[in-house]
Amino acid sequence: MAKTIETEVSVQDFINSYVENDQKKEDSHRLIDLMKEWSGFEPKMWGPTIVGFGGYHYKYASGHEGDAPIIAFSPRKAQFSLYVYSQTEKSDLLLNDFGKFKMGKSCIYVKKLADIDISVLExxxxxxxxxxxxxxxCSCHK
Structure with missing residues (x-):
């Protein structure tokens, strides 16, 4: 999510105009409700297609730095991109019971919420x- 910035675009407008499939639209609204509850943050658009919650600042040893949502998702055409993974031993163990997914470099891809265990997502x-x-x-310091 490098170079992704928070925008003022309405999350509801984005979902209603971008997501064509009714099931994906329903799953998007459910993800918004769940991630809002789990994070304690209102949904915001990050870049043109990412719905994020909260924010944090990162800085790599290379000197590259930026901001990103704490947790997020994007209802891409083929599947959801879930930005909910941190490379920890606990996260890796949780993936064993997660359900049907593919792992990307920094995100998890799922076709629909029915394919995964929501309690494991939480x-x-x-x-x-x-x-x-x-x-x-990070804004998660409460």
Missing amino acids: KLCKETIAYLNEHHE
Whole structure:
């Protein structure tokens, strides 16, 4: 999500105009409700297609730095991109019970919410929030 910035675009307008499939639209609204509850943050658009919750600042050893949502998703055409993964031992163990997904470099791809265990998604989100809270300057410091 490098170079992705928070925008003022309405999340509801984005979902209603961008997501064509009714099931994906329904799943998007459910993800918004769940991630809002788990993170404690209102949904915001990050870039043109990412719905994010909260924010944190990262800085790599290379000197590259930026801002990103704490947890997020994007209802892409083929599948959802879930930005809820932190590379921890607990997260890796949780993936064993997650359901049907593919792993990308920094995100998890799922076709629909019915393919995954929502309670495991909650644990992944909370593990990522805890990890970012510990390792980065983030709005998750409450």
